[in-house]
Amino acid sequence: MKKQRLLLFGVALLTLYATSYLIVSRKGFYEPAAYGLLQGPNGHPILAPKACFGYDWMPFEHQASQGIDATWVTFIFYFPMLALDRAVWHRPDLVDTQRYRTKNFFNYEKLEYSEIK
Numbered sequence: 001m002k003k004q005r006l007l008l009f010g011v012a013l014l015t016l017y018a019t020s021y022l023i024v025s026r027k028g029f030y031e032p033a034a035y036g037l038l039q040g041p042n043g044h045p046i047l048a049p050k051a052c053f054g055y056d057w058m059p060f061e062h063q064a065s066q067g068i069d070a071t072w073v074t075f076i077f078y079f080p081m082l083a084l085d086r087a088v089w090h091r092p093d094l095v096d097t098q099r100y101r102t103k104n105f106f107n108y109e110k111l112e113y114s115e116i117k
Contacts, residue, residue, distance in 0.1 A: 021081040024074065025059030028090070029101040032056075040111050049106045057082075057090035057100075 032049030033056045040046035049055070059082060060074050075082070086092075095102055104113050 018081065021059075021078050021085075024078070025085070027061060027101075028057060028059035029103050030055040030090075030092075030095045030105075031058045031103045032106070033092075038111075046111060048108075048111075049104065054092045055095040055102065055105075056092060057086050058103075059085065 033053035034050045035047055036050045037045045038048040059078070060071055090100070094100065095105075106113055
């Protein structure tokens with residue numbers, strides 16, 4: 001009987017954890033994995049996403065609260081869910097489908113940024 005309760009509690013806790021991740025990440029977006037300099041028009045350097053690194057799924061907006069960077073706390077707490085999310089549902093190759101919001105999407109032909117909503 002005690003094992004059943006413990007198992008039920010574990011399943012409930014895991015369900016609560018997964019559900020809370022879904023709620024927190026509902027406004028997720030793709031963002032460039034790394035930036036670098038690119039020579040733009042007139043020889044001026046442009047800070048652009050590095051094409052070889054692509055875009056990564058970021059489920060959380062930057063949140064600074066009372067001097068504590070809440071994004072890192074959230075990131076560490078939800079790291080197992082984030083790893084599963086990036087491996088299964090929000091893979092880097094899906095950014096080209098433009099089905100998801102993308103911050104700082106860089107058009108290399110026009111050398112300009114745009115936001116995909």
